[in-house]
Amino acid sequence: MTAAAELVKMKICMAGEAMVGKTSLIRRYVLEEYEDRYTATLGTKITKKSLGVAHPQDGHRVEVNLILWDIMGTPTLRDLLKEAYYHGAHGILGVADLTREETLRELDAWSRSIRTVAGSVPTYMVVNKADLEGEARMDRGTIDAFCRDRGYPWSYTSAKTGAGVEEAFEGLVRHVLSR
C-alpha cells in the first residue's frame, strides 16, 4: 500500500523592485502564459498552485498547496505594508533583472523589511530576463558572490521563454521543506 502524501500549505511571497518580472514569473509558472506589455501591479494578487515533490530530507511524497503572493514593487510603501504582505510567509522568491544591476542590490532592502516581520524566512533568488543576455549588466560571478554571502540558492529565469521558471519555484519549495 502506498503511503498518503503529506499535505503542506505554503505561503510564498515575491520580492523585488518594480518591473523585474514578478507578475510575469507567476503568470508563466501557473498559466504558462507571457504578455510582452508591462502592466504595473496594484495591491496584492494571490494565485494558487498545487505540486507534488519528494521531500529533500527523506524523499517521502509531499503535496504542496502553494499560495503565491504577488506584491507591487513600490519601495516607498514597502515598510508600511510589510506586515500585510509578509505575515506568515514560509518562503520568499527574490527577483532581480539581469539588465539592471541595482535590482540585485535592492534585494537587501526587501530582505531587511521581510526579516522584521517573518524572521529568517527561506529565500531563493532568481535573475530574470535571462533571454536578454546581450543586455546583461551583471555577470555570474557577481550574482554568485551576492547569493553566497546571503545563503540564497539562485538560478536564471526567463518569464518570456519559460526557461528555468518551474525549476526556480520548485527549488524554493525544496529550500523551504529542507528547513
Added chain:
Amino acid sequence: MRPHDDRDLKGAPPLRRPETSVLVKEALRKDANDVDALFVLAALRAQDGHPDEGLTILDRVLVIDPGYPGAWFFKEKLHRMRGETRQAETAREQGEATEA
C-alpha cells in the same frame, strides 16, 4: 532593442513604472470600487500622515472584499499607529482567521 515586458515595442527607451498615485487615480476613475486601488489609496493616505483616512478607506475595502489579502493586518497596523490596541488585536484575529 528586442521587445520585452519593460520596453516599448517600438524600441523607445525602457518604460518607467507609472507613479503609484496616478495608477490609483486612473483605476478609481474606471471603477470607484476597485479594491486593489482602494487598498493602495489607504496606504498612500496613511503614508502621507493621515492614518484616519487610511482606515476609513481600508474599511471600505473590507466591506467589498473581507478576504482582501493582507488588509486585516494592515488594519491592525493602522490601529496601532493610532494607539488603539483593542481594535488592533481584533483586526489581527480577523487576519489570522481569514488567512488560515
